[in-house]
Amino acid sequence: MTGPAPASASGPASGPSSGYVYVADADPGRMAGAEAGRRVANPDPEPPYIVATRSLGGLTVWNWPGRLFRVEVVPPEDERWRERIDRANAELVPEAGYTRAMSVDVVAELPVSAxxxxxxxxxxxxxxxxxxxxxxxxxxxxxxxxxxxxxxxxxxxxxxxxxxxxxxxxxxxxxxxxxxxxxxxxxxxxxxxxxxxxxxxxxxxxxxxxxxxxxxxxxxxxxxxxxxxxxxxxxxxxxxxxxxxxxxxxxxxxxxxxxxxxxxxxxxxxxxxx
Incomplete structure (x- = not known):
């Protein structure tokens, strides 16, 4: 697994982008079992997707306690899946500040206090x-x-x-x-x-x-x-x-x-x- 790449405003289609994911203990969703060095991937192209926020300031903590991860978005290899996630991200306004992903590499776990x-x-x-x-x-x-x-x-x-x-x-x-x-x-x-x-x-x-x-x-x-x-x-x-x-x-x-x-x-x- 490579190190984090610069965040990309255009989403997964343009290559990996880095971001942050907050995972509430009570509702880990797709990120259940996530840890540094592992890849987390959706089993199918259906939502809910993994949401990677491009900056710590853009994250909102609504449930507590939880864990904080630095991730790298991995574009799907399957063309149909890639088209699906591209459409999902195309719905976002430019200032959304986050990317929807089907797969991420967990680069590191950070102190949630960050x-x-x-x-x-x-x-x-x-x-x-x-x-x-x-x-x-x-x-x-x-x-x-x-x-x-x-x-x-x-x-x-x-x-x-x-x-x-x-x-x-x-x-x-x-x-x-x-x-x-x-x-x-x-x-x-x-x-x-x-x-x-x-x-x-x-x-x-x-x-x-x-x-x-x-x-x-x-x-x-x-x-x-x-x-x-x-x-x-x-x-x-x-x-x-x-x-x-x-x-x-x-x-x-x-x-x-x-x-x-x-x-x-x-x-x-x-x-x-x-």
Missing amino acids: LFGPHGERVAEVIEATRGLTQERAERLASARHPGAGEAYSAAWDRWLAAQPNPGPYLGTPHEGVTAIPGARAIGTAASPVGSGFTAVYRMAWLAARSRGRPGIAVVVEDGETEEYFEPPWRRAFLAAVEAAMAFGAPHLVEGGEAGVLTAAWDAAVTGDR
Whole structure:
């Protein structure tokens, strides 16, 4: 197996391209059993295909925990299969940032924390702790959340936005609870200061609230439309979690005493129990 080739925007037909695949433990799909040095291939030309994202910033973590692989896309040898995957990739818009594949060579397994930036290990710790939230701990997080945390979180977002190519529509607006701002970034780069870390925190808080809240999630049906939202105190617990992830994962965006404001609830309800 050769080393990774440069990523190709035109997909498998133009030759191998390199990318990244995140594999959730609970749903590994075609990547079940993947490890460095092995080839993973679809048994037939039917979807679901293997999705290789061309940059770490383009990956979204919706399920946790999981594994992260650097892969090299292998074009099918069979002409009919190759035509099939070419058609599948032709459906993608140029800015999609990923390639559909029927076969990949797994080049290496990377620390999953690489998805969340240079301080990704701290963000991963927040994601994991949020995954295990109980009603009692959610209440403790909610009650210990600093009244200035939302403002400090928004200020950190604004500092990040100021360095993005399209900050105008978002800069200076409230960002409390925001997990990603795709419109501000360059295509293929991360939509937040910690990649998809905030999104993963949100997802874990949502699942914890659903499974362990009393209740954690409210469901409202009006005119045939269903809306779901966090019940107190889970909303504030989620906010405390993403605010801690900001302080731990993007310390360069936090100024003065903001770190203590952002982590006050986390330190009281989570760190102090370890």
